[in-house]
Amino acid sequence: MILAHFWLAFAGFGAALPLGAWQMYIRSPLHGWISDPDWYYRSVTAHGTTMAYVFPTLIAMGFGYFVAEAALQRPLIGLRWAWLGFWLVVVGTVTAIVPVALGLASVLYTFYPPMIGSAFYYIGVVLVVVGSWIWVALMGINMRRWKRDNPGTPVPFPMFATVAGAYLWGWTAVGAALELLFQIIPAALGLSRTIDAGLARVFFSWTLHAIVYFWLMPTYIAYYTILPRAIGGRLYSDAMGRLSFILFLVVAMPIGVHHLFADPEVGSGFKFLHSVFTALVALPTLLTVFTICASVEIAGRLRGGKGVLGWLAALPWRNPVMLGAALSFVMLGFGGAGGLINMSYQLDSTIHNTQWVTGHFHLIFGGAIVIMYFVIAYELWPHLTGRALDSLGLMRAQLWTWFVGMIVLTFPWHYVGILGMPRRMAFYDYGDPVIAAQAASVTMSVIGAAILLVSGALFFIVLARGHAAPRTEPPAYRFSIAVRPPRTLPAALNGFGLWLSLMIALTLVNYGFPIAHLLTTPGTAVPIVTMGARR
Amino acid sequence: MTPEWSAILRSKWFPASVGLTAGVAVAGILVGFVWLPLADRNEQFHSVWDAICSAAGLIQNPAREPVVEATYPTTRVELTPQMLRGASAEAIGRGATLALRCTMCHGARGLSKADTPNLAGQYAVVIYKQLMDFKTGARVSAVMAPLVSDLSDQDMRDLAAYYAYLPRVPVSLPAAAPQIVASGAPLRGIAPCGACHGDLASKPGAAWLEGQPLDYLRTQLQDFASGTRRNDIDEQMRNVARGMTATEIDAASRFYAGLPGPAARAAGAAIVAASKQH
Numbered sequence: 001m002i003l004a005h006f007w008l009a010f011a012g013f014g015a016a017l018p019l020g021a022w023q024m025y026i027r028s029p030l031h032g033w034i035s036d037p038d039w040y041y042r043s044v045t046a047h048g049t050t051m052a053y054v055f056p057t058l059i060a061m062g063f064g065y066f067v068a069e070a071a072l073q074r075p076l077i078g079l080r081w082a083w084l085g086f087w088l089v090v091v092g093t094v095t096a097i098v099p100v101a102l103g104l105a106s107v108l109y110t111f112y113p114p115m116i117g118s119a120f121y122y123i124g125v126v127l128v129v130v131g132s133w134i135w136v137a138l139m140g141i142n143m144r145r146w147k148r149d150n151p152g153t154p155v156p157f158p159m160f161a162t163v164a165g166a167y168l169w170g171w172t173a174v175g176a177a178l179e180l181l182f183q184i185i186p187a188a189l190g191l192s193r194t195i196d197a198g199l200a201r202v203f204f205s206w207t208l209h210a211i212v213y214f215w216l217m218p219t220y221i222a223y224y225t226i227l228p229r230a231i232g233g234r235l236y237s238d239a240m241g242r243l244s245f246i247l248f249l250v251v252a253m254p255i256g257v258h259h260l261f262a263d264p265e266v267g268s269g270f271k272f273l274h275s276v277f278t279a280l281v282a283l284p285t286l287l288t289v290f291t292i293c294a295s296v297e298i299a300g301r302l303r304g305g306k307g308v309l310g311w312l313a314a315l316p317w318r319n320p321v322m323l324g325a326a327l328s329f330v331m332l333g334f335g336g337a338g339g340l341i342n343m344s345y346q347l348d349s350t351i352h353n354t355q356w357v358t359g360h361f362h363l364i365f366g367g368a369i370v371i372m373y374f375v376i377a378y379e380l381w382p383h384l385t386g387r388a389l390d391s392l393g394l395m396r397a398q399l400w401t402w403f404v405g406m407i408v409l410t411f412p413w414h415y416v417g418i419l420g421m422p423r424r425m426a427f428y429d430y431g432d433p434v435i436a437a438q439a440a441s442v443t444m445s446v447i448g449a450a451i452l453l454v455s456g457a458l459f460f461i462v463l464a465r466g467h468a469a470p471r472t473e474p475p476a477y478r479f480s481i482a483v484r485p486p487r488t489l490p491a492a493l494n495g496f497g498l499w500l501s502l503m504i505a506l507t508l509v510n511y512g513f514p515i516a517h518l519l520t521t522p523g524t525a526v527p528i529v530t531m532g533a534r535r
Numbered sequence: 536m537t538p539e540w541s542a543i544l545r546s547k548w549f550p551a552s553v554g555l556t557a558g559v560a561v562a563g564i565l566v567g568f569v570w571l572p573l574a575d576r577n578e579q580f581h582s583v584w585d586a587i588c589s590a591a592g593l594i595q596n597p598a599r600e601p602v603v604e605a606t607y608p609t610t611r612v613e614l615t616p617q618m619l620r621g622a623s624a625e626a627i628g629r630g631a632t633l634a635l636r637c638t639m640c641h642g643a644r645g646l647s648k649a650d651t652p653n654l655a656g657q658y659a660v661v662i663y664k665q666l667m668d669f670k671t672g673a674r675v676s677a678v679m680a681p682l683v684s685d686l687s688d689q690d691m692r693d694l695a696a697y698y699a700y701l702p703r704v705p706v707s708l709p710a711a712a713p714q715i716v717a718s719g720a721p722l723r724g725i726a727p728c729g730a731c732h733g734d735l736a737s738k739p740g741a742a743w744l745e746g747q748p749l750d751y752l753r754t755q756l757q758d759f760a761s762g763t764r765r766n767d768i769d770e771q772m773r774n775v776a777r778g779m780t781a782t783e784i785d786a787a788s789r790f791y792a793g794l795p796g797p798a799a800r801a802a803g804a805a806i807v808a809a810s811k812q813h
Binding site: 033035036037040053190193194219250265266267268269270271272273276277280325425427428432434435490491492493494495497502505506507513514517527528529530531 | 537538539542543546548549552553556559560562563565566567568571572587589590591592593613614615616617635712717718720721722727730735736738739
């Protein structure tokens with residue numbers, strides 16, 4: 001079942017990756033203006049829906065089920081429900097992608113009401129979310145049952161972190177679910193002719209930012225629980241890890257209004273408040289950077305590294321997990337620095353809605369996060385298939401090309417954003433002197449996209465070779481052990497009751513008034529714009 | 536209460552976490568809702584409460600800046616995608632009777648020979664909106680105004696249903712659409728004509744243009760550009776037409792009229808010249 005989740009996730013990734021490269025090419029100076037921009041928006045919608053909803057959700061689900069079995073060392077409770085969740089995601093994905101392919105829902109994965117596409121598209125997305133909510137419930141139930149059977153014992157850290165990610169997703173998906181169920185789907189079904197687009201954007205922002213942290217969770221879990229063990233070291237601090245995930249849970253959620261800095265329907269006070277809490281996300285991020293660097297240093301010193309920097313040279317750089325995590329950290333650093341600009345109320349205005357934003361989330365998600373998805377796959381595949389994955393050279397080549405490709409893709413992308421190039425356009429007039437200088441940067445991005453395509457192909461070759469390898473009997477899976485594994489923990493660090501309460505309370509403080517205000521203000525609805533209607 | 540909760544409530548984690556979170560929230564609220572608005576010299580608030588309301592997004596004193604009213608009649612039609620869908624046979628029949636008064640210019644079956652628009656197969660919302668605009672004076676025409684003055688709202692809906700029901704004029708457009716039609720002019724903020732008027736996509740209220748008379752199309756674009764015609768919602772067409780060059784206006788009009796563009800004409804002239812030489 002876990003393998004099914006991973007294969008479906010990577011199948012979606014494999015299908016959506018060429019679309020991304022094609023989009024980069026079609027709007028670059030290497031290609032003439034596209035004759036029908038709808039094809040571009042169809043492709044963007046399919047690429048975004050698959051890469052943002054289907055791919056990371058399935059990775060989080062599959063990895064979560066794996067952690068639940070391997071960390072709790074017992075079979076998953078609710079296997080049939082897990083299959084139901086999986087099939088809901090499958091059916092939802094097909095239901096959503098077919099209208100997109102037919103050109104009936106070119107609304108981009110962020111929906112953008114008052115544009116309204118085929119109802120099937122939104123219903124498909126809802127099914128994917130419902131399938132993932134089954135996973136959220138199963139993660140909570142499995143941890144709860146384990147705690148009941150092991151009173152007083154700390155929940156294994158990998159499980160604790162996974163459940164944090166699950167609860168984060170469970171609550172953050174509510175915003176988009178409200179938007180879809182009460183606003184967009186009624187409009188798509190013809191039950192209402194107008195929509196409060198401002199309110200819809202506020203609901204979506206509830207989901208839009210924390211979803212990134214949901215994507216990030218498997219990556220962070222891999223940093224903490226896979227990397228130190230894989231390089232022969234130990235996790236520097238178990239408690240620090242728990243604290244990081246708790247902080248993510250509490251402050252990552254109620255911050256999405258920083259996506260609406262240019263929107264008139266939300267007051268500036270709330271924009272500032274969300275900016276403050278977005279800044280607080282730096283805390284768990286920096287805690288993680290510190291803990292992981294310390295853990296890696298422990299490994300380096302255990303391997304004989306001496307001196308201030310000598311431990312760096314002693315690290316097993318040929319190990320794909322080490323290499324992938326290091327490259328991920330570099331991209332996380334650059335992406336995080338760019339993110340500080342996005343979340344600053346004033347600085348944001350210089351890059352709002354430009355290509356900078358697209359560059360930013362590709363660097364963070366496509367770069368720092370997805371490269372660790374590859375590492376997770378390389379790490380788990382032998383345990384899921386019972387066959388060794390031994391193309392180490394190919395793995396390193398794949399990780400390096402992904403890193404280089406992503407840098408070559410996104411750095412010029414950021415740069416043209418600073419020059420003011422708007423995003424979400426199917427073609428640009430590079431012949432005009434105003435933007436002619438941007439042509440070279442966009443061309444560089446196309447080269448980056450091509451490198452990423454090669455890297456994606458290498459990834460599938462590595463996995464395919466693994467499936468063809470002879471059967472082996474891998475030893476029981478082990479996660480990293482902390483320098484001082486906790487024997488007992490304060491109740492606050494062994495459960496989520498307190499933190500979920502804080503998360504919900506903060507959501508009410510940060511979102512309650514804007515939503516109530518928009519709900520009660522008359523005259524805020526606008527006529528819907530049906531997409532893909534008659535020609 | 537579960538033992539876990541009672542342990543949490545007794546521990547130092549509870550006051551510390553709640554206190555820190557609430558502290559950050561309160562500090563953020565004070566700065567964002569009181570200090571920053573009051574420090575903004577562009578805003579003159581009467582009281583702290585005014586500043587807080589403004590930061591919360593409440594509209595303060597909406598009458599402070601007078602609403603600028605247009606000095607001319609503007610369109611009053613609100614369009615939605617579902618508008619006028621599913622006309623009944625009775626409506627079409629009534630429309631056909633009413634349309635007898637239109638045949639002089641717009642043809643017996645909605646196909647014009649007088650450089651007036653072909654109405655056959657036109658979207659119902661388009662017909663309805665233009666009739667309404669002629670009636671309210673939002674669109675000015677000395678010919679149309681007296682003809683619509685006695686039409687009721689239902690009459691206009693029926694006329695719209697009738698003309699939408701008629702088959703369109705068969706027209707073969709030139710194979711290659713001019714750039715302004717297919718791609719617009721991105722740097723001048725001009726969307727492709729086809730993005731609203733068919734070919735690429737269509738938007739409610741945007742007319743079906745294929746096969747309309749060349750003179751009519753060109754005149755309308757020129758009128759939008761000069762501001763003579765101003766019944767477009769939110770100045771959409773005026774903004775587009777103002778940014779178009781005379782060549783682009785000509786190219787778009789010729790394309791939708793089903794006539795070859797300047798390039799094709801030049802090629803044709805070259806062939807004629809070459810044949811004369813032989």
